[in-house]
Amino acid sequence: MKNRFFYFVILLLAVCLSANANDFKKKRKKQETTPALADALKKEKTEDKSYDKVITKEARTKKGLITLHMVKSTFYMEIPVKLMGKPMLFAGRVAEISDNKDVVAGQMPQDPMLVEWSCDEEKVYLHNVISRSVCDENEPIAISMERNNLKPVIRAFPIKAFSKDSSAMVIDATKLFCADERPVSPFIPASPFDALFGMKKMKGVFKADLSSILDFKAFPQNISVKSRVAYTVNGTPFTAVVHLSMIQLPDEPMRPRLLDPRMGYFSDRKVLYSTEKDQSEKIAYVNRWRLEPKPEELERYKKGELVEPAKPIVFYVDNALPAKWKKYIKLGIEDWQPAFEAIGFKNAIVARDFPTDDPDFDPDDIRYSCFRYATTTVANAMGPSWTDPRSGEIIQASVYMYHDVLKLLHNWKFVQTAQVDPKARAAVFDEETMGASLRYVASHEIGHTLGLMHNMRASYSIPVDSLRSPAFTAKYGTTTSIMDYARNNYVAQPEDKNVRLIPPLLGVYDIFMIKLGYAPIYDAETPADEYATLNKWIQEKAGDPMYTYGEQQILGTLDPASQSESLGDDAVKASRYGIKNLRYIMDHLVEWSAIENRPYDQTSELYYELTKQYQRYMGHCMAYIGGLYLNHPVAGDEQKGFVPVSREKQKEVVKFFFDEFKEQPKWMAKKEIMTLFEPNNDMVANLQANLLRNLLNSSTLGKVGMNAKYSERPYTQKEYLNDLYQGVWNKTEQGKALDYYDRNLQYAYVQYLLKELELTKDAEKSKGLSLELLTEDHLPCYCYEYHRHARQMSANTKISDLGISSKTLYYGQLVKLKELLKNRRHSASGDDKVHYDYLYFELNSVLK
Structure with a gap:
């Protein structure tokens, strides 16, 4: 029997085992089995590998793609030889x-693995397939590609027995599905963002004796195994049930679509090697579902008739969601249907309930895409997708909605629209009001699962005053893309009637982007051939800002046109409207939030939400200082890669900040409100000091220098610092009396520059985070899992610190200030004299 088995193996290896999965165009000629391997496979074995002695009568067995057996506590896989060399996706989802704290039920904490099986006469091997490099298999250099892209072995399994018909090998796979390894581990890998935001991911010590395989199933195209894994985390018991899936991928990958930087899609990045170019080329495959007409309806589709796709995108909605929310979630999912109808597909994406009459349905099975709900205090939602890295095809996606996203939606709506919408003032929103917000969340997250990234430039295409127009907002809402962070219409004033206050169900940009990613291009033979058509479609919309893509800027904002949480084409104008509304809401805060005979908890929470919204507005304006409008130019379109923000706009922002420093305490520090809460260490003064530090910091100064370098009428670093100096010390120069907040700003000014020059006792240099990173929106919840595609989600906005240059500028400001204080301290009186004396003492002690 064994001789027959190994002869069968030799034949199948010759057919199945291609030495490289890094295909780009066509299949290469199959590699033949080497004589050495053939000789090894023909060797006789003396030990008994009888099937019946391994798979005994007490075995629980499930048959499918791979036959599975459980004998007592040992888990066996009966792997067909025909699966050798076949690509499979191996993934784990927490059930x-x-x-x-870090992972909720339904979440996939680890990226799926692309794997393949191989074997010899002794063992079966599991390989991790690395597909970063690609090459046309007809290229003469393809042989080098194979030699330099070996698939690493990650597991080896001794063969325990052969199937009775010699077509499969039996291995003990217990440790494959019950171990502290990817993809079994229920912990999220560490991310570069963790250190930046002070996050600490959970880690555990694996307890093998407390872990076991609970259940398993086998299907024609996949298998699923449910394991209980136990750990101790910081000395505390921790347990998770993980649903593991291994699914066979198509032998022929979907034809990739190459990413153009003007397309807002997630992608799988590759390096293309070719003899037709003088260097390797960085390319990327768009992440998208395989959406194709049924073969029998292809001609109808080409004629322009609406047809249903061969395999629609189906999302199953969690049965844990209450009916009053579920109907809005389903609407949000299917809001994407018009975008697919625009490219010829009807019912391309549908929402369904968890089936009750299908015993094989399991929401944790990788075959099913689900909208999941979790009872957790996390105020967030996310929509990750998982792809076949050979092509970018999305294999599975899920949306996770955490319970306290309701709190986030409630508070956003209050601080952004309570001035105009009485329903936003309710302690508990009515079903319709909360339902509309949940529908927006669902639609946005589904956009991510379709492959779309955030488009933070969409709202910038709308003139600010158009957001006060009933006709305009009825058509466009607050933005031209549901993938923007443009939540509610904070520009709308109390006197504005019938203005739409929420984003559109779907924006014109979203419909266009689905065309770029999903519309078939039948006259192209290769991915590269598609470029001419894609470029033509993009050029047709060139010059129309409603169709422009702008990256999310996570680690600092360089482009003021692509910002989170902003509205309109002028952040200063929009923020003036927004702050006017905040003042209106603050005047009514107690009236709209206090609950009779209850503590002022809700009032306190909403007060702090108002202050955070104020910080967002100031952060939006801050982005103009040293800002650059970023573009994605291609040869021939006459666009520049970036355009500096004008000196006039930057000076307007500086003036706006100092105007706000005067006005802010009048409405934000009202005693009749502050005395209702627990005492705090003057939050308003601290907020102002933080704003000033962000104006002064070396990163901002670096941006100003970069902007000035490329401006026709530059706003120089020296002029900028002089304007800040005038804003802070103007009253002192004029001999006017200071108030508490004036003295607070002046103290913060001196302390920050001393620290930058390392002249304080605490000599640790304060790099500081940009203002937008100080708000809760970026700490650390993103609606897309930030450990994956993190580089793609952020534009390259890093500006180097100026080092010696910034120090000399700061030093000059302090020398000038020392002389001012020397003169003014003698003519001042009261608190101002003590204030000036102390600041002069500090400067005189370090500036000799």
Whole structure:
């Protein structure tokens, strides 16, 4: 029997085992089995590998793509030889968890693995397929590609027995599905963002004796295994049930679509090697579902008739969601249907309930895409997708909605629209009001699962005053893309009637982007051939800002046109409207939030939400200082890669900040409100000091220098610092009396520059974070899992610190200030004299 088996192996290896999965165009000629391997496979074995002695009568067995057996506590896989060399996706999803701090039930904490099986006469091997490099298999250099892209072995399994018909090998796979390894581990890998935001991911010590395989199933195209894995985390017991899936991928990958930087899509990045170019080329495959007409309806589709796709995108909605929310979630999912109808597909994306009459349905099975709900205090939602890295095809996607996203939606709506919408003032929103917000969340997250990235430039295409127009907002809402962070219409004033206050169900940009990613291009033979058509479609919309893509800027904002949470084409004008509304809401805060005979908890929470919204507005304006409008130019379109923000706009922002420093305490520090809460260490003064530090910091100064370098009428670093100096010290120069907040700003000014020059006792240099990173929106919840595609989600906005240059500028400001204080301290009186004396003492002690 064994001789027959190994002869069968030799034949199948010759057919199945291609030495490289890094295809780009066509299949290469199959590699033949080497004589050495053939000789090894023909060797006789003396030990008994009888099937019946391994798979005994007490075995629980499930048959499918791979036959599975459980004998007592040992888990066996009966792997067909025909699967050798076949690509498979191996993934784990948490089904149940004892502590959902980092991961909730339904979440996939680890990226799926692309794997392949191979074997010899002794063992079966599991390989991790690395597909970063690609090459046309007809290229003469393809042989080098194979030699230099070996698939690493990640597991080896001794062959325990052969199937009775010699077509499969039996291995003990217990440790494959019950171990502290990817993709079994229920912990999220560490991210570069963790250190930046002070996050600490959970880690555990694996307890093998407490872990076991609970259940398993086999299907024609996949298998699923449910394991309970136990750990101790910081000495505390921790347990998770992980649903593991291994699914066979198509032998022929979907034809990739190459990413153009003007397309707002997630992608799988590759390096293309070719003899037709003088260097390797960085390319990327768009992440998208395989959406094709049924073969029998192809001609109808080409004639322009609406047809249903061969395999629609189906999202199953969690049965844990209450009916009053579920109907809005379903609407949000299917709001994308018009975008697919525009390219010829009807019912391309549908929402369904968890089936009750299908015993094989399991929401944790990788075959099913689901909208999941989790009872956790996390105020967030996210929509990750998982792809076949050979092509960018989305294999599975899920949306996770955490319970306290309701709190986030409630508070946003209050601070952004309570001035105009009485329903936003309610302690508990009515079903319709909360439903509309949940629909927006669902639609946005589904956009991510379709492959779309955030488009933070969409709202910038709308003139600010158009947001006060009933006709305009009825058509466009607050933005031209649901993938923007443009939540509610904070520009709308109390006197504005019938203005739409929420984003559109779907924006014109979203419909266009689905065309770029999903519309078939039948006259192209290769991915590269598609470029001419894609470029033509993009050029047709060139010059129309409603169709422009702008990256999310996570680690600092360089482009003021692409900002989170902003509205309109002028952040200063929009923020003036927004702050006017905040003042109106603050005047009514107690009236609209206090609950009779209850503590002022809700009032306190909403007060702090108002202050955070104010910080967002100031952060939006801050982005103009040293800002650059970023573009994606291509040869021939006459666009520049970036355009500096004008000196006039930057000076307008500086003036705006100092105007706000005067006005802010009048409405934000009202005693009749502040005395209702617990005492705090003067939050308003601290907020102002933080704003000033952001104006002064070396990163901002670096941006100003970069902007000035490329401006026709530059706003120089020296002029900028002089304007800040005038804003802070103007009253002192004029001999006017200071108030508490004036003295606070002046103290913050001196302390910050001393620290930058390392002249304080605490000599640790304060790099500081940009203002937008100080708000809760970026700490650390993103609606897309930030450990994946993190580089793609952020524009390259890093500006180097000026080092010696910034120090000399700061030093000059302090020398000038020392002389001013020397003169003014003698003519001042009261608190101002003590204030000036102390600041002069500090400067005189370090500036000799």
